[in-house]
Amino acid sequence: MKVRIKYVVEDTDRHGNVRVYLRKDGRKIRLHGLLGSPDFWREYQAALKAPPKKKGEPKTVPGTIQKGTMRWLVAQYTASGMFKQLGAKTQKDRRATLERFCNNVPKGKTVPDGELPFDQLQPKHLRMRRDALVATPEAANTMLKALKQVFKFAVLYEHLAANPAAGVEPLKSKGDGYHSWTLEEIEKFEKVHPVGTTARLALALALYTGQRRSDLVQFGKQHVRGGWLTFTQFKGRENRPVRLELPIIPELQRILDASPTGDLAFLATAYGKPFTAAGFGNRMREWCDKAGLSDCSTHGLRKAAASRLAELGCTEFEIMAITGHQTSKEVTRYTKAASQKLRAESALAKLTGTKS
Incomplete structure (x- = not known):
């Protein structure tokens, strides 16, 4: 009863x-x-x-945020200057990540994570939540990164004495992320998309600048000064701006001169308008599919550019000067792979009695 x-x-x-x-x-x-x-x-x-x-x-209506809950803490964080200093895309993505966390009802439970008292969450609880996403380690690590920032905010503003997420380890990612284009794949793309097409220009800009798609779509004549491409990277421009000057090598200049471009952007749609980053990503997907390169993407060209620089013997700091990376963590992966390849070539050359 x-x-x-x-x-x-x-x-x-x-x-x-x-x-x-x-x-x-x-x-x-x-x-x-x-x-x-x-x-x-x-x-x-x-x-x-x-x-x-x-x-x-x-x-007071259903859905009102109860003070002291995880959802309340998230609301305080997203209203803070700490959150508002982030770029617009980062804010949007982090809000979505935290909303998913708050709406999640763990298996065997009836209360969503967002309704739990935030001061009772311990590292073991966060590890359990992380482990529930083991099939998608990138999503688990994105969630963990967001939670670490929320709890960092809580400590700074004296809602908590310690950050329970600080010592929670990220999961190991599957593989190396985006596929890095091989020389054969680049040549296959070039065969399908000759010089004079927007697709070929997109490839050249990505390969010979090593930049993200958010930067590729903003490049235009206004960024060219004396044979150099001068710009501020789009990512982190609002709180940690990175200004770069890259030489326009002859091959890139040749393709630029032979390609149709927009008024303010080199890469333009069929209507002469600049691409959005998302729109360009979709278009690049179509160009890659047409060339039979289903595993290739714009970001994979950024990796390919960094890898080729490493194989040519460039140091980590030289590669960082091109890609705009602020730490060597990511770049080290490229140089290690290149060093392995060169050492293997040298070793086998010695084995066969030839010089590399």
């Missing part, structure tokens, strides 16, 4: 989750904890003592 508790009502949200409230004197107060548990009764007694709602005071 179901026992009714005075003033207690249940609501079911759009996700099918049942939430319990105390409705009294015009107020509707969320109650956490398992119905009938000690935590529930403590909240119930505290809610009973809440003063009556004053005339004109806004109603």
